[in-house]
Amino acid sequence: MEIFSLKEEDKKSLQLFIRSGASGHEVVRAMTLLLKHGGQTRAEVASTLDVTPKTVTNTCNNYSDFGLERSLKDDPRPGQPIIFDDRIKSKIIALVCSNPPGGFDRWSLDLIKSKAESDGIVDIISKEKIRIILQEHDLKPWQQRMWCIPELTPEYIERMENILDIYERGDSKEYPLICLDEKPIALFEDSRSAELMEPGKPKKIDYEYIRNGTANVFMAVEPFAGKYTVEVTENRTGEKFAHFLKDLFKKYKSAKKITLIMDNLNIHRKSSLEKSLGQEEADQIWEKFEVHYTPRHASWLNQAEIAIGMYSRQCLGKTRIPNIEILKKKTSAWGEFINDKAITINWTFNKLDAREKMGYEGKI
Numbered sequence: 001m002e003i004f005s006l007k008e009e010d011k012k013s014l015q016l017f018i019r020s021g022a023s024g025h026e027v028v029r030a031m032t033l034l035l036k037h038g039g040q041t042r043a044e045v046a047s048t049l050d051v052t053p054k055t056v057t058n059t060c061n062n063y064s065d066f067g068l069e070r071s072l073k074d075d076p077r078p079g080q081p082i083i084f085d086d087r088i089k090s091k092i093i094a095l096v097c098s099n100p101p102g103g104f105d106r107w108s109l110d111l112i113k114s115k116a117e118s119d120g121i122v123d124i125i126s127k128e129k130i131r132i133i134l135q136e137h138d139l140k141p142w143q144q145r146m147w148c149i150p151e152l153t154p155e156y157i158e159r160m161e162n163i164l165d166i167y168e169r170g171d172s173k174e175y176p177l178i179c180l181d182e183k184p185i186a187l188f189e190d191s192r193s194a195e196l197m198e199p200g201k202p203k204k205i206d207y208e209y210i211r212n213g214t215a216n217v218f219m220a221v222e223p224f225a226g227k228y229t230v231e232v233t234e235n236r237t238g239e240k241f242a243h244f245l246k247d248l249f250k251k252y253k254s255a256k257k258i259t260l261i262m263d264n265l266n267i268h269r270k271s272s273l274e275k276s277l278g279q280e281e282a283d284q285i286w287e288k289f290e291v292h293y294t295p296r297h298a299s300w301l302n303q304a305e306i307a308i309g310m311y312s313r314q315c316l317g318k319t320r321i322p323n324i325e326i327l328k329k330k331t332s333a334w335g336e337f338i339n340d341k342a343i344t345i346n347w348t349f350n351k352l353d354a355r356e357k358m359g360y361e362g363k364i
Contacts, residue, residue: 004036004060010068011037018341019226026072028314031337032059033071048333050317084122086306089133090349091121091357093300096134098358099152119357136309152358159295163261164351166292167303171224176255178248180220180262181304182236183312187212189322215324217331218244221307226342228307230335232328238272242282245273249285260289263299303345310338 006014014030028049035045036056046053063071084092095116100107109127116122116130171177189210216236220229229248233240252258262268273282294301315334321327355361 004064006033006037006063010063013068015341019343029059029072031314031341032056033063034341035337036060048337049314050319050330084125084129084133086345087348088122089136090300090347091353092116092125092130092133094349094354094357095119095121097298097300136305152360156295156298157360159293160298160301160354161351163292163294163301164349164354166259166261167347168350171222171259173254174256175259176222176252177224177259178220178222178252178261179302179304179307180218180248180260180268181299181302181308182219182241182265183217183308184236185215185217185232185316185321185327187215187323187327188320210322212322215327216240217308217311217327219304219308219311220244220248221304221345223303223307223345223347226339226344228335228338230311230331232324232331234324236267238267238269239276241267242273242276245289246277246281246285249288252288255288258289260291261294261302262291262304263294263302264296268293303347306345306347310343314338 011034014034017030018027018034028051031049032045032051032055035048036042040048042053042056045051045056059071092112096107096112100111101115104111109130112130113125113127116125166177189212214235216233218229218231218233218240221227229251231244231247233244248258270282270286273285277285299305311331311334315330321330
């Protein structure tokens with residue numbers, strides 16, 4: 001039996017670190033140590049966090065041999081990538097969602113890099129890192145048809161500032177704040193079975209695969225409380241949305257009113273509930289929610305996108321998921337872990353930031 005234990009003070013430090021909302025390799029290693037301390041085997045930890053068994057062993061050995069700090073951090077090496085937190089990412093997205101400087105028709109990676117560094121958003125950032133941040137939010141500002149803000153209209157400003165006001169006021173048990181979004185998941189199966197090179201080494205994966213369709217994941221997060229509701233469905237339809245909202249209604253039944261933030265997807269309407277649940281039940285459920293929609297092309301304002309980013313990195317990773325049953329199993333394990341740790345989201349972008357980055361004064 002594999003025996004591993006943490007010092008009590010180190011355990012508390014790791015729990016605080018995870019609750020801080022940080023992301024990246026250090027969080028995965030922190031989770032690795034806590035799961036091993038909780039009695040999971042090397043294989044179980046590797047499956048839950050989508051890492052190799054050798055990574056689990058190395059992380060635990062580094063803790064035993066060198067202490068907590070060494071077990072979390074990479075050894076210094078040239079070209080070590082800089083990790084940007086969600087606050088920095090939000091400011092970069094806000095920058096891209098503003099008008100480009102005079103003389104430029106649209107943003108390019110070079111222009112975003114130059115402006116982000118000159119405005120003091122970051123000291124230095126690579127074009128590749130900017131590309132990854134934009135890809136996470138499905139933005140391609142150099143393609144005019146994908147422009148994230150066609151026009152900075154009064155309606156856009158009003159909706160954006162309304163949501164930023166909601167974030168500033170926080171929430172409570174009686175009036176929780178929930179952000180909701182969904183993510184399509186492509187299901188891929190290896191065309192040939194993957195084999196281990198040798199025990200403790202990563203498996204070899206053939207470049208060929210079989211596509212098994214898609215699934216959908218609904219994500220609802222209470223960012224200030226660190227509560228996550230994740231559900232895998234066969235597709236993304238009004239009926240599936242209605243039943244997911246019904247589940248939230250039951251989960252937060254003791255709340256007086258639920259503030260709900262989501263985008264303008266056509267299924268995010270009361271009509272979806274009316275068609276699926278009937279008028280009476282739809283009225284009862286919809287009345288429980290105070291619904292606020294993000295402006296068009298402003299999904300970056302929805303903190304559920306941050307939660308989906310965490311889920312994508314920590315649960316899905318780069319592993320091929322062949323069917324919906326395995327996706328549900330992995331998602332359930334991740335949801336149980338993340339809720340047990342109550343990881344909150346540290347959102348700091350406010351109206352003053354928006355006015356500065358987007359170049360307007362008050363409502364227009």
